[in-house]
Amino acid sequence: MTLAFEAVDQAVQAVDQEVQAVDQEVQAVDQEVQAVDQEVQAVDQEVQAVAQEVQAVAQEVQAVAQEVQAVAQEVQAVAQEAVAQEVQAVDQEVQAANRQVSHSALSELLAILLELGLDVPKDPRTLLGTVKDCTVKEMGQGSYYHFGLASAILITPN
Numbered sequence: 423m424t425l426a427f428e429a430v431d432q433a434v435q436a437v438d439q440e441v442q443a444v445d446q447e448v449q450a451v452d453q454e455v456q457a458v459d460q461e462v463q464a465v466d467q468e469v470q471a472v473a474q475e476v477q478a479v480a481q482e483v484q485a486v487a488q489e490v491q492a493v494a495q496e497v498q499a500v501a502q503e504a505v506a507q508e509v510q511a512v513d514q515e516v517q518a519a520n521r522q523v524s525h526s527a528l529s530e531l532l533a534i535l536l537e538l539g540l541d542v543p544k545d546p547r548t549l550l551g552t553v554k555d556c557t558v559k560e561m562g563q564g565s566y567y568h569f570g571l572a573s574a575i576l577i578t579p580n
Contacts, residue, residue, distance in 0.1 A: 508540050 512535070528546040535542045543549050559566045 504538075508535070508538065511535060512540065512542065 525546045528549070532542055532544060532546065532549065536544065
């Protein structure tokens, strides 16, 4: 019987050793689970921090959008004023054309207005509607063009 007890005792010792080994494995797994839990908590904290940063950036974007809208309104007001000034400049240009301003002076004015972005012709002749087609008659050693009586009367110097 001693042999049977010894065999049972050995079997119990083997089971005890296996139980200890399983306990050690369980402890190792518990430690790994705790480490993973700590990592999850750290990631959660990082996610919360990023969410707060995103919220702050969203608020900044909203503030910038409001500033852009205000600037756009200012630009629109300035543009409207500039257009009014340009219209006034064109009106003055037309008045100058009616006052017999030289073509060279008018050409310089048109160049300035073009640089400002106005839709005006480059050449004073286009602005003033100078006739391009004319009937010229060859007479003797020269040429003759009849401007008309009305234009001759209206253009007479002061």
